Amino acid sequence: MLTQHLAAQVGRCGIRVNCIAPETILTERNQQRIPDAQKTALVEQHPLQRLGTPDDVADAALFLASDHSAWITGLIMDVSGGAVMV
Secondary structure, three states, rough: HHHHHHHHHHHHHOOOEEEEEEEEEHHHHHHHHHHHHHHHHHHHHHOOOOOOHHHHHHHHHHHHHOHHHOOOOOEEEEEEHHHHOO
16 A cells, blocks of 8 residues: 555656565575475465566566656566466
8 A cells, every 4th residue: 555655645746656576586595595395385386387586576676667667656566476366
């Protein structure tokens, strides 16, 4: 709700507000700390059958910061490999 509320408040100033909500991201730290068996179980929960990478989150941020998303505001973007659909 915060994203939508803020987007409604500042939109008239030409400011877009969006939120990126990542699922399990395989950062270097997660790579070391999550046991292989748990990684396998997490992969099976994602329709795309892999865990997210920092690049996946960065690409979403770049899209939202670009002119390609000029008509998008108040969005909560699930960067989740489809896990939120299940």
